[in-house]
Amino acid sequence: MRRLLALALVVSGAVLSGCAPTRAADKPHIVVTTNILGDVVQQMVGDDAEVTTLMKPNADPRSFEISAQQAARISEADLVVANGLGLEEGLQQHLNRVAKAGGKVFAAGDHLKPLPYSSGDAAGTPDPHFRTDPARMTDVVNALEEALSGIKGIEQPAVAERAATYRNRLEQLDREMGESFASIPSAQRALVTNHHVFGYLADRFKFRVIGAVIPGGTTLAAPSAADLHSLAEAIKDAGVPAIFAESSQPDRLVQVLAREAGIDVDVIALYTESLSEPGQDAETYLAMMRTNTNRITTALTKTTTHQRGTL
Template identity: 65%
Template sequence: MNRFRPRFRFAATAAALTVVGALLTGCAGSSDDRPLVAVSTNILGDVVTNLVGDDVEVMTLMRPGADPHSFEISAAAAARLRSADLIVSNGIGLEEGLQQHLDAAAQEGVPSFVAGDAVDVLPYTSTDAEGADDPHFWTDPAQTIAVVDALVPVLEGMDGVDATAVASRSASYRGELEALDAEMSDAFAAIPAAQRALVTNHHVFGYLADRFDFRVVGAVIPGGTTLAAPSASDLADLVSAIEEAGVRTIFAESSQPDRLVQALAREADVDVAVEELFTESLTEPSGGAPDYLTMMRVNTERIATGLAPR
């Protein structure tokens, strides 16, 4: 009998916000005379927009509902990418479906900023991803602060950008990131150390775990990419880890909760709840996680509630 108890507070599809540059009508050309910054993921797109305001046109390539590991762009978007004044990407192997276009733009001399170069990169903690670097740094707000600190001078040095305005906005946004970090620390401090065990449908919370003293017990999808698929052996190992850790709540990305439930239900009768989290993409405004700060606060509340003493 399947005794999973899914608890989904939002009927959400993992998605994206901050598509400030038009990707359908605007990619073929634009009359906008502002500097153009092309950003790979919508999480970074939101961060960049908070720093530059309306002074810069921000073209976020990752659309709502896209997977950062596999999303692709149109030929028109790729052409406009090569005419950008700056490209901001995540790096660390995240943009698997976009990398060829990022490389082509770099070869044509488009300046680029790779966020992963500004963070303390961690390896995946799981043996099934052993040897690979983890690109999901944004789950630790302190790493996002490091990215902001490195990106601001680059933005300030762009032609046509009001450096004073960027400095002012970045100081304000940095303060919001610091407040988020403090909120997360306080929320997670209430979870007993023995219960700080995370199981997800793929490895995405390594940085959060490292910063806030969680254990990553396992993930349904092996490795660090959603392009992989779990084997029967992977699922059996995960079930054993769940039982040994006494995990009562599993966290699934909002785009794939059913897949997680079904995969584990086929493998064993494990009595756990499944809670949705927003992990690799922002949502539409009505989707529950329209910006980075909100996404992190929602996830923090759900993790703290799901792992709280009962």
């Protein structure tokens, strides 16, 4: 009986220790700031590395905060992957600290030719929303392949194979988006959003960016009455049938603008800053882009914009 009891205690201890949330000591550790890049990195490393994504689903990359434990994991990581171009405003001090200490920080924005913001307070500064263009995301994958291959414990041939597979998926996505957007009449290929986020998509697929409710690159700013009035006039002139709002942000300002413009426009939620929870419409980068493409195409293929009376 004592022998059976001792065996039971050993088995019980093994089960409990197996359930503890400990990090695999034999795998390299990669910390990624945003969940969009976290998904891309995971696709490329598979099970060869442990990937920690700091940003939760449906969060804002400019304002989310990390714990002291997460900050420590950044310092201990074999590689830190960030968007760069000023996107992670709240994490920049941590990224700077790692770089100053000699750690490896991969900033995706350093590996492509960024577009500048065209208007607002951020005019002329680099736009960090390159993820809305799958071709530029391919540039990021190419650079990531090299960075990941240089980490001890990650096999270069396996990374190369997974990177090639993911590039093919990005190319397929790019074709699907082009085909879908081609169905939108040229006069209606115009975008109005809650903040400037579609510069790269517009550049890639020939849209006109009419403007944004928040005239800048950050979701943390607020528009003035003059900003809203100017954008309302631009919307009237362009006759857009829909305004697009980030799914993680309240659309109150967009609804106010719709009323201010005095036209019957739909407010459509898009995923532009963050992935969704698993099982929802934007659980991966590829799913996010397909969802946005379908919603943009559906909204902008409306044939008429019904004028409302002045409020």
